[in-house]
Amino acid sequence: MNGMIGEPLERLRAAARRTRELALKRVSTGLGHENADDDVGTIGTIGTIGTDGALGFDPFPLLEALHRHDVRAVVIGQVAGIMHGSAELTGDLDLLWDGEPVHAPALAAAFISLDARLTDETGVPLATRPEALLRPKVQFTAPGASGDCCTPDLPWGDLNVREILGRAVTAYGPGGLEVHYVSREDLIRMRRALGRPKDLRRADELDRLA
16 A cells, blocks of 8 residues: 555544534534435535534544554545545545455454444444444444445445555554545546546546646
8 A cells, every 4th residue: 555644634634623613503404424415415515514424523533443453444435535635525434444254353343442333224223243344335323423334345336346445545644543545546436436416526626636
């Protein structure tokens, strides 16, 4: 994996802070990240909060827990976009890991350390155990962040997700923190494969940032 020091994580800290400040002016909507609009995303239009994921959004407790438990989970979605320079805010943290059973206990331990809750794609609660995380996708809610935790078994068009995992880059922060995130080129491919209005808009933005 390639590495970068400081700047991607500082972008993320600043964006999370702006999201929290924006959310302070709004009340709970009762909507979770799974209710995000396919056009505007979880934040919504300027000055509005689309879902409750933005309330108190801070992905760093979970990212630090993943690092402490030596979990090779790769940040995808708009948090990765922000780390690459996107100006759009988000209230979701989406993760991709290799789905190998041998790595599931460490991932479960990271979630357990934060008292995170897991559900399946329909919202049915799951016990926070290694076997639950072997599903193609589970949804999680942890202090500061909620989102999807996916494996390569989740269909993603014609993309080879395992190769995308192998090309991930790493950002380094204070105290030796390492955060792995999808490369800009692969994030653009993933966006275009999903094809929703917000994904195509964000892919175009990443293209311009190049």
